[in-house]
Amino acid sequence: MNEGEQTGLATMRDCWITGGTTFDLAPTAWKTIACDASPDEQERRLLAIAAQALDVALRPAAPKTLKRRPPLPRLSPPMLPERLRPLLRAALKQAADARRKTRVVTLVASRGFVLHPMDWMPAASDQNSPDVYAPWIDWQANVDGERHAPQDNLTVENWDEFYPAARCIALADMRRSEPASARLLIEAKASGESAEVRLALIELMRFGLKPEDAPFLKSLSADRSGKVRELADRMLARLGEHGRPSDGGPDDPATELAAFISEGKSGFIRRRSIYTPAKLKSPAQEKRRAELFETCNLVELAARFGATEPEFIGAWQFGADDNADIQIAQMVAASGSDAAVTHMADALVADGGKPALLVLHLTPRLDSRRRRALVRLVLKQANYLSAINLAEGIDAGWLEWGDLSNGQALAALRSAVAGNDDARRRGADDILETIGFLATATTAAKLIDEVVAAGMPPAAPSLGVLRLNAALAEHQSLTDT
Amino acid sequence: MxxxxxxxxxxxxxxxxxxxxxxxxxxxxxxxxxxxxxxxxxxxxxxxxxxxxxxxxxxxxxxxxxxxxxxxxxxxxxxxxxxxxxxxxxxxxxxxxxxxxxxxxxxxxxxxxxxxxxxxxxxxxxxxxxxxxxxxxSAAVEDIAAVERREAAQRKRAEDTRQAVSAALDELDQWIADQLRLGLSGFVDGSSERCRRIAARLVDMKATALAGRIDEIPSRLMALRSEERPDAAIRELGKLVLLAKAWRSAPDDPELKRLVSTSETREQVLANPDARQVESFWEVLGEKIESRRDGLVSHSTWLLDLKSTTPQFAVLLDYFPASAGRRSNAFAPGDRFDARLVFYPSRKPLRALVAERMGEVISGAWPDFAFGAAKDPLAAHASYQDAAPWITDCPLMLPPGAILVDDRGTGWWQAADDPQGIALPIAGAVNQTLLGLDLAATAALWDGARLDLLAAQSGFGRLDLS
Incomplete structure (x- = not known):
């Protein structure tokens, strides 16, 4: 189309938009085609020519502001084999929320594969997906893509060259191997970051937390961000230190919380202290107590009773008030020392029963062995099977068939699957999904057979994670041989 | 069993x-x-x-x-x-x-x-x-007289339909001239009601397929930004003019008859010795399922010929009533099979039927299409338009490129070796992950204004984009 035709087309277009005849405005060559006809027919002919001109002769004008994202980094582990992708997509579809989806991703990563980016991508704010996805998290967060993650160790000098997620992973690794160097790095660079980033950096201090970290944590009591100050206080409490010393007066929160707890004595020969939650008279009191458990530290509360943390935990009367039990478990998880956390977990798991479920609140701070012990206990007891859905931070792919068959779990699952109670069946679906994440491939395959024999359709969506788990092993064995 | x-x-x-x-x-x-x-x-x-x-x-x-x-x-x-x-x-x-x-x-x-x-x-x-x-x-054996009577009745019905359709196209011509006289600005604003009215008239006058097409014009216009709609209206109405003219010059042409009144039956297409037949390996590129204003759901399955060294497509097109509820897909994107397809006769055969299925084919990459010479990614579209200017959706195999975004968040496809050249806007929202992937080849439909992505090949393998 020449320039004259383009100009003619533009004027004709304007004329048609408002309404009217365009014959006089048409390019000469077009007029020749349209001339020997009625006025209406002339317009139609010109319209047909214009339509084809717009369709064939013109090309869309690309805006100058088109932006290109940097290429999505390739991850080092192999991509999940194509034939397993339908199983993966089914498992992801069945996973109701981001936490459950992350479990599926973690399971796949534990078998040495990464997902296809069109099947799943971590969010920019993702902190729970496996470390291998850090380059994708940074790709998501970094819209302009100007920086590149270096292969070197993180230092003060190359701090800005790291993407945030890659930096966090490098720092977490450093905290495990050289905690002091990592602390010095955080100390040097955190103050220059925003409150949100600062909080994430201080959070990394939980890896390998040692008394040597206390001076730095104490220095954070003057931080601009309240959240950072609270986090530093909780970390100090884990070290048995007080971030902001309290006066112990009646307005002190720990003193106020202590008033909600009754101290008594137990035992005939060796009299020992016991701590029982006081009976509350109103929802307002209940609310206030919950607030105080959230803001106070375990070490301060124990000090009000002249006890150490393990002594206080050991003397707490679990089972007297469910809400208070949950609140103290959350308090221990947030501010208890490592010794207090393990003491509480070991004691409750050893005693069994319903209070053992409180250990679920402590799982983020427990080591792998204790977490597994808790899951085994929940499965063995089988009274509160659905509690395993709440466990956080547990490894994928370790649960053996013996762990499942050594107790009532299998029988409970079979009965739920075979029964007509919809609520129980839905509960069983959730448990199967969680076990799909925890189980070894052999256990997953056996469990599928077991529940199918009990009446579950072989292709039930709730078996999605179990199927993926079992299939992942098949593939691994094929590639290994 | x-x-x-x-x-x-x-x-x-x-x-x-x-x-x-x-x-x-x-x-x-x-x-x-x-x-x-x-x-x-x-x-x-x-x-x-x-x-x-x-x-x-x-x-x-x-x-x-x-x-x-x-x-x-x-x-x-x-x-x-x-x-x-x-x-x-x-x-x-x-x-x-x-x-x-x-x-x-x-x-x-x-x-x-x-x-x-x-x-x-x-x-x-x-x-x-x-x-x-x-x-x-026990199929009844008809006598010769009855056969002749039936055929005569069929001929009469065909003649009646032809006359009705001819009158319908006269009415359509007048309607188009009215829209131009009254202004396309008003047409765009009132397209829903205006198109419904003329479509209803066309149905009465047996131009059923054309009526269905006109019924879809408003939704096609509304899918665009307001400043693009007048141009789109010119394209849509201009193509109707061309189609009407083509039908008048060859009312028995099977392609034009299909686009204006009714389509042949499956049996007629299979029995047609002139219908193009291609036996090959086919990959399902993607499916488009759209609810139409006439109460039908159109279900198109786009296929790629894996044995051809130039991009060759086919579409399996079905209509079923929306009231029948959601229908399961016949194929999954990425499925491959060995089949003989019979194409509905047309200038650029696309619509096809599966005449015979021979089995499944293992997955893999697409053939290595030679993109080198063609600089214009819309060259195939121009070729389709030259042969059959009434076609609205044209399948394309785009050369290596990438997806970019503009200030408004609209996605654009652009060729890798031509960063300053043509960019094609993409219909609908773009998956953000796609922005970081280099696309070795992309199959899409181009409707003159927007690119509807079907599938692509990339460093991460096949991407299902439909």
Whole structure:
């Protein structure tokens, strides 16, 4: 189309938009085609020519502001084999929320594969997906893509060259191997970051937390961000230190919380202290107590009773008030020392029963062995099977068939699957999904057979994670041989 | 397999269903018949009257069933036919160790119920499988006079239709001239009502296909930004003018007849010796399922010829009533199969039927299309338009490129070696992950204003974009 035709087309277009005849405005060559006809027919002919001109002769004008994202980094582990992708997509579809989806991703990563980016991508704010996805998290967060993650160790000098997620992973690794160097790095660079980033950096201090970290944590009591100050206080409490010393007066929160707890004595020969939650008279009191458990530290509360943390935990009367039990478990998880956390977990798991479920609140701070012990206990007891859905931070792919068959779990699952109670069946679906994440491939395959024999359709969506788990092993064995 | 003819007779909703099922029991209607004895399942793909095969699965244990056809009869004739084959020629079913994904989907969704007792209903509603089996054999032998009368009536009906359509196109011409006189700005604003009115007139005058197309103009316009709509209206109306003119010059042309009034039947296309036939490996690029204003749902499955060194496409197109509910897809994107396709005769054959399925094909990359020489990614579109300027959606295989975004968040495809050159805007929202992937080849539909992505090949393998 020449320039004259383009100009003619533009004027004709304007004329048609408002309404009217365009014959006089048409390019000469077009007029020749349209001339020997009625006025209406002339317009139609010109319209047909214009339509084809717009369709064939013109090309869309690309805006100058088109932006290109940097290429999505390739991850080092192999991509999940194509034939397993339908199983993966089914498992992801069945996973109701981001936490459950992350479990599926973690399971796949534990078998040495990464997902296809069109099947799943971590969010920019993702902190729970496996470390291998850090380059994708940074790709998501970094819209302009100007920086590149270096292969070197993180230092003060190359701090800005790291993407945030890659930096966090490098720092977490450093905290495990050289905690002091990592602390010095955080100390040097955190103050220059925003409150949100600062909080994430201080959070990394939980890896390998040692008394040597206390001076730095104490220095954070003057931080601009309240959240950072609270986090530093909780970390100090884990070290048995007080971030902001309290006066112990009646307005002190720990003193106020202590008033909600009754101290008594137990035992005939060796009299020992016991701590029982006081009976509350109103929802307002209940609310206030919950607030105080959230803001106070375990070490301060124990000090009000002249006890150490393990002594206080050991003397707490679990089972007297469910809400208070949950609140103290959350308090221990947030501010208890490592010794207090393990003491509480070991004691409750050893005693069994319903209070053992409180250990679920402590799982983020427990080591792998204790977490597994808790899951085994929940499965063995089988009274509160659905509690395993709440466990956080547990490894994928370790649960053996013996762990499942050594107790009532299998029988409970079979009965739920075979029964007509919809609520129980839905509960069983959730448990199967969680076990799909925890189980070894052999256990997953056996469990599928077991529940199918009990009446579950072989292709039930709730078996999605179990199927993926079992299939992942098949593939691994094929590639290994 | 636990079927006997009495059970099928009892399950059938009426005698007509049994009669119809008996015609589908020929092996040639079923490119795929499989069973899994462990799970007590039989399934198959039946080439029905649609372009896409119907997928049927039956639980031989409790007689549960599922078919992807839009029939409102339960069980439908396809299900009955599958059961019938299972009862009479069980050896037709190949043993399968695992169930396909679509069978798994159904199993996952269904709830087991106690099967109703399969008892024949006596009285006027009674059905007879023997009678159904006889139907085929006892086809009435028409006498010559009756045949002539029928053919004469057909000729008269065709002539009446032609005259009605001709009058309809006169009315359409006048309507288009009116829209130009009144202004396209007003047309764009009131397109919904105006198009509905003329479409209703065209339906009355037997230009049914054209009416359906005009009914879709408003939604096509509204999918664009307001400043683009006048140009789109010029394109849409201009193509109608061209189509009307072409039909007047060749009213018996099968392509034009299909676009203006009615389409040939599947049998007519298969029996047409001039219809192009291609036996090849085909990959399902993607599916487009759109609800139309005329109450139909159009279901198009786009295929790529994997044996051709130049990009060759085919589309399996079906319509079914929206009231039939959501329909399961016949194919999954990425599926590959060996088949002979018969194309509806046209200047640029695209619409096709699966005449014969030979089996599945293993997955892999697309052929290495030689993109080097063609600088213009819309060259194929121009070629389609030269041959058949009334085509609205044209399939393209785009050369290596990437997806970019503008300030408004709209995605654009741009060629890798031509960063300052043509960029094509993409319809709908773009998956953000796609922005970081280099696309070695991209299959898409171009409608003159927007690119509708179907699938692509990238460093991360095949991407399903439909």
């Amino acid at each position: 636990e079927f006997d003819l009495k059970t099928i007779e009892a399950l059938a909703p009426d005698q007509a269903s049994l009669n119809a099922a008996s015609k589908l029991t020929k092996r040639s209607n079923w490119p795929r018949l499989e069973q899994n004895e462990q799970q007590a399942l039989i399934w198959g793909e039946c080439q029905g009257s649609g372009s896409n095969p119907y997928r049927v699965v039956v639980d031989t244990g409790d007689h549960g069933y599922k078919c992807t056809c839009p029939s409102r009869k339960f069980p439908c004739k396809h299900t009955l036919a599958l059961m019938w084959i299972a009862a009479t020629v069980p050896a037709s079913f190949a043993a399968a160790e695992s169930t396909p994904e679509w069978v798994n989907d159904w199993l996952g969704r269904r709830r087991k119920t106690t099967p109703p007792p399969a008892q024949s209903i006596p009285g006027p509603a009674a059905k007879s499988i023997d009678e159904a089996a006889r139907t085929d054999e």
